[in-house]
Amino acid sequence: MKQWTKMAAGLGLLLAMPWAQGEEAPGCIEVTVGGYKTPDYNCLSRQMGNDPEAATAAQRAQEAMNVPVNERAPNSVGLATPAATGVRMGNTFGTSVKPQRPPVPANTSPLPK
Template identity: 75%
Template sequence: MKQWIGVTAAIGLMLAVNGARGDEAPACIEVTVGGYKTPDYKCLSRQMGNDPEAAAAAQQARQGLEVPVNERAPNSIGLATPAATGVRMGNTFGTSVKPQRPPAPVPNSPLPR
């Protein structure tokens, strides 16, 4: 029971400290464990999130995803393209309906005859 009271008090204290700061961004803390420094990537990402160029790039990415299906490239929606069909058919592309395949392997028995 005392542990829960301590945990609740610690959470309340953290919330009060964060609320007292206002709109200031918290400092990023690097932790050193066994001689290796580990930065707080979530904090660094949050600090980098106010870039106006990144917002414009995200807007362009969203607009790129809104392209109608009939205007997208065939390979982006899983349709066959002449290049992909040529790779699949081999040297018989355009001359035969059967794809080029290597000759079937001859089964060899490990037992002597």
């Protein structure tokens, strides 16, 4: 009789298996191998992917990346800007082709001679 009840319980569990869906653990497991922690990036990605506004944020990011070249800032395209050139040239900007350099320091050493 015990065998029949065990078989019936096992059959019941086997039939209920397709409908049973376990919830994933809310926390991600970190594994330490050789002293280095390795997080489960798939789990972290799933946790971060639950944002309902993620699709609109991704669309905005894609639109920001597709700005035409003629509308981009000059420094993002690699062109020199007047401000950057002025900083590089110093007070000689617009008056000389040689950049401003500080005077050569006198050869003073803190060590006694």
